[in-house]
Amino acid sequence: MEQVEMRAAVRETYGPADLSSVPVFAGGFINFGSWRSIDLAGPLTVDDRIRSQQDLYRRVLDAAGPLTGRRIAEVGCGLGVGCALALREYGPERVTGMDIHPEQLERARRTNAELLAASPQGLRFVQGAAEDMPLGDGEFDCVYSVEAAQHFDDMAAFTREAARVLRPGGRLVVASFFTPGTDPENGARLASALETFADGLDIARPVTLVTDALTRAGLTDARAVSIGPDVWPGWDRWLSDQWAPGTWPRNFLTAYERRDLDYYLVTATRPGA
Ligand SMILES: C[S@@+](CC[C@H](N)C(=O)[O-])C[C@H]1O[C@@H](n2cnc3c(N)ncnc32)[C@H](O)[C@@H]1O
Secondary structure, rough: OOOOOOOHHHHHHHOOOHHHHHOOOOOOOOOOOOOOOOOOOOOOOOOOOOHHHHHHHHHHHHOOOOOOOEEEEEEEOOHHHHHHHHHHOOOOOOOEEEEHHHHHHHHHHOOOHHHHHHHHOOOEEEEEEEOOOOOOOOOOOOOEEOOOHHHHOOHHHHHOOOOOOOOEEEEEEEEEEEEOOOOOOHHHHHHHHHHHHOOOOOOEEEEEHHHHHHHHOOOOEEEEOOHHHHHHHHHHHOOOOOOOOOHHHHHHHHHHOOOEEEEEEEEEEEEOO
């Protein structure tokens, strides 16, 4: 397979400036978070913010089924703090964190240096693209991805690769944002409201395109469930401490309310267990 090129927007965003250090993120995570266990009425703390991002991981890992003693891989692992959470809380035999960006992997190895030293068989980080994974056929019981799929260039290649590296009966779980409908104007509306769509970092893609790609890749039970109510109001409430009304990041909530964007948990299974 040809080597997958990293898109310029991905290279820049996750390059020398460490996005995880921007105050809207915290704890080494880079995701919007799942806020259902956090009281949004009171003042929010950095601990709440970290918890929201951990909870998004927990939601994804819970959807994978029992992981004790299993081999699991994260696609787009960023700083690998979600891999560490999986290892700590879910008892898998081994976690493989994969990311396309070499600087993210350097950060992941640095951030998790102690854990890597203490558990050399339990955790590893590898460089690779979602669309061309440097992983073996049938190697994993579970492949999961948290807030990275909105960057993947080629959804058909990602789903084929996920199907290839899963063992029969293995589960795929993806959390990310997609468009609820197939209106061709949706992408233009998102690009005019949100810088990350305008600059090509995030790709506007109907969620049905994702579930269809999973089915075409040979996976069964492809399902997408909206978790938007647990993501967007909390994300916007957190943003509101740092970004004034009318600034572009506040348009994520507006895009959700207008049904131009939603946050999904997408699951599928490789048949033949
Ligand atoms: C928003 S961050 C999420 C990081 C982590 N999952 C988290 O929740 O903290 C997206 C990550 O996906 C990675 N990424 C982007 N495109 C990718 C691709 N095609 N294959 C693998 N990783 C990719 C980026 O380098 C970045 O580290």
